Amino acid sequence: MPVHNSEIADIFEELADLLEIEEANPFRVRAYRNAARTIRGYPKNMADLVEQNTDLSKLPTIGKDLAGKIKVIVTKGKLPLFEKLTSRTPKVLNNMLKIQGLGPKRVKRLYQHLNIKNIDDLKRAAHSGKIQTLEGFGEKTEQMIKENLEHFVDEAPRTKLIVAEDIAAPLVEYLKKSNDVKDVIVAGSYRRRQETIGDLDILVTAGKRSNVLDRFVNYDEVDKVISKGTTRSAIQLRCGLSVDLRVVPQVSYGAALQYFTGSKAHNIAIRRMAIEKKLKVNEYGVFKNNQRIAGKTEEEVYRQVGLPYIEPELRENRGELDAAKKKKLPTLITSEDIRGDLHCHTNASDGHHTLTQMVQAAIERGYEYISINDHSQHLTVANGLNEKRVLEQIKTIDQLNEKLNGIVVLKSIELDILEDGRLDLPNSVLKELDFTVCAIHYQFNLSRQKQTERILRAMDNPYFTILAHPSGRLINRRRPYEIDLEKIMEAALQRGCLLELNAHPDRLDLSDEACKMAKDMGLKLAISTDAHSIHDLDNMRFGINQARRGWLEASDVINTRSLKELQKLLRRK
């Protein structure tokens, strides 16, 4: 069983936790965390790279030492340093770090003085009143621990962006009604349009007399106030989501927005660049000899450190700073670039609306084309179409197209890839379609090799056009199935097939980094909503978000093209 990137990342994370508890050099700790982050998001498998003898120290945040450690983990399945560390510091201690308010210093003290090793020990000690007797702890800290233990769930799920939007919108409206408030904007991972967010970070510009912080902690949905100060407060909502509010004066708006948007890694890199220029960047501005020289807009802040404006979606310290220095930032795709949707269902299979309704909705969105991709027969639960029904639908669409003006309905299907790699309908039917969208809907648990071969075999069929939702994951619900994505992308490139970025906010596969990998390989993608209703067509924007995070430009995406160009791209080589 090959070692997964996430497993290597987990080991590095735990190492960082343990080193921190042992009060190791904090920069060493950070190095492990940075490396874990790089590895977790990396679209290629470390195990493969090791096998191919790739120099891993070329990867950002990975040096000679960590490259060696990755190799050891991949080949031996374990790491001596990790064993050594866990022999003197119990591994389970790092679970306690997940509790709000407990950091490495306190965990160490709890362990050394009260022999508290895990959550259960902690609960007992807190309820017996032992913790407040420890030096550095007190009554309030013990109380806080007790409260946070009650809400503690291992691995709290992150909130999907679409859910976060519904939570943020009314809160923003509420805050805008405070007196003396100018801007209210949601920053953080929300503004970077990450597929899921951990909390909400809201930035407000307001005068000194504003009551916005009082108003904030008195919001209807507040479950508990985590902290309240004069420029910053934090609350937890009843839905479980935490919200941070930061108030700055108007003159600091850009600097604060830049700071509060993150990511953390991006900000650290920016501040390091500032130091090289003998400048200091904080949330109040850019300072030269304690004199503010910028801060009103983000553009100013970037300009002072010698960079053009960088779009929030790119701020992950994944090469955007280098690209910015070289003036090679991508011109990111926008919603306006999209000319049609290439994956939509009707009530012929499991959609909620009729063909006419779907087409009408596409017209209302200004599209030049929409393709209809109902399920194929194998997916019986979705009332998948058999040969006869597909041919009927083709006829109906042909008739509809004759009546339509300014929009063309493309004849397609969402075709099951069977377990042996065959497609779910005979080629004699498929050849009547404009193109196909092919997908895996069952047997998710095949080995990585088998699942990859299954898809490659399907691609060998000349009527295979687009691989739909390539990872099959459902955010917070279903893990992606195991595939060698790079191999699949290479195969697609050779055969003239394409991959889909599924815009559904529960799916969003490909991931941002996978999008970037496709772009770097020269593989074009389709951004499609997989709409099962007319309203689902509006999910396109989530696909655009993800595409932008993956550095995609309009030219990287096929459904930004005119119908004529699109048809050329859909044709197999």
Add this chain to the structure above:
DNA sequence: GCCGTTTTCGGCCCGACTGTTTTCAGTCG
């Protein structure tokens, strides 16, 4: 432990809030 238009050593982002203190450590983002 990483990194380099200061390139193999000596740096490593910066500030707010809380609680336990009495000037600050710990935690968080």
